[in-house]
Amino acid sequence: MSHCRRDFMHAQWHILLDDEFVEAYLHGIVILCPDGIMRRFYLRIFTYSADYPEQ
């Protein structure tokens, strides 16, 4: 059952961290900031605070 819970959570994170996210992670996304400067933003995950879903 813990295996199912863990897999279930991972499946949801798999949906969240979709191809679009991976693209932004690797190549960045270009956004026009409010100060009029274009910047290329790279998404990086620093922390993830949560319970163990399998428990």
Add this chain to the structure above:
Amino acid sequence: MFSNSGSLRIYDAERPSRHECSGCGRAFSSSGPLRTHESVCEDVARKSDAVLQGAREKFYSRPGRKRRRLGNEPASIAGPSSSHNAVSGPVAPQPADMAPQIITSRSGRVVQMPRRFHDAAPEAAVSLIADAQPSRSPTPQPTTDTPCNSFGLYRRYHSSGVPAHDPEAHVDFDELVDILPVDNSADTAASDAEEENDRSDEEITSPYAPYDSKSAFEIDNWFWSAEKKSLADFDKLVAIIGSEDFNPADIRATNFKDIREKLAGGHFEGHKWRDPENGKLQPGWRASSISISVPFPPGDSGPGPQTYHSEEPFYHRSLTQVVRETLQDPSRHERFHYEPFELLWLRPGDEKSVRVHGELYTSPAFMEAHQRLQDSPKEPGCELQRVVVACMFASDSTPVTQFGDGYLWPGYLAYGNESKYSRGKPTKALVEHIAYFQKVGRIACCIPLANSPPARSSPIHSKISSSGTAEARQLRKH
């Protein structure tokens, strides 16, 4: 820094060196008779009164000053003002070496405030407009240091210049302190109350609203007051309908169904991902179905891996879309750190500075990620500034009802590029909702039993709930 007793010194300084009264100008042969004269001279009294009055006005005209000890006689005014000298103003620039504050006692004697009474106001980092100087230390990478603020804190950027965008420049004093401005909150409360009044004037006519009359209210109140009625409740009902101001006509005119709907309506906003009007998904929210493989042992002894589909869809938002919206928000742009820096503290008298840890955008992890990104090959044909967006995810199961077992499991996204002090304020709403996680409910698997008689070979549905692991084990045995 204003010092009231300075005025006393002015009075002293104006005293001429010859023995001459500072008020009326009368000359004396020695200091003794002069002092005797000055204690009674009206001109001297008037002059010192004027000085004290001026000091008093200056003291009470300072913003945010509590008006206490207002009734003091002029002679004792040096007391409260000198004790307040310990509190420095919000923007008062202090010397970097944090020199102890000097105050003057009532007698004019210069004393030092004990260190424990020093109350330094918080201060943001020095603005980047001030000239930053490239570090002289021969490090492989160019670094740029900003000047120290009054606490000896300064920023070190690992670049040859400071960034054009300075998020600390927009930090004002209110954001550095936790106290609420008393006057403002009182005003807000007053205006809120006014608004409340306005609204009630418009919508609510009856003091028993949404009931139209006292009779209707009392009857309905009686109905809802207890689930099971007792004899005492019956007596209460008799008291209500038996009272003289009970009007059956009011009851007949009241539409209780409407009132119940109004009372039940409240301000429930509905699920975040659903439009309360039509039940459609809110823009940006998506619903995906989740499926996982449940590994039953393969072969004769078990059905082998089975696929489980969640009953409810998984509601979530596109992360890149959320980030895009955030970064295009002008109010968040101001405080968004595009470049990390080292926060260092130089203790007065020390040569070496100490690293200060606190924010993600000053952390070694961020510096490292930033540096690695700058060192990585650029996108072909792209010369744009490359910025790390520090995603911090969090999720926790949250009870949504006071009673019962309604739970939601929201997933949040916060940015390490923003100050933790801002993120921690719910009113700022800097943390994004990104998902509502589902939990594994009851696992219904389609399990064909291989070695069973044909009558039982049709797929059976086995339900595994959280307490149903024994059931699963039993199934595996078959």
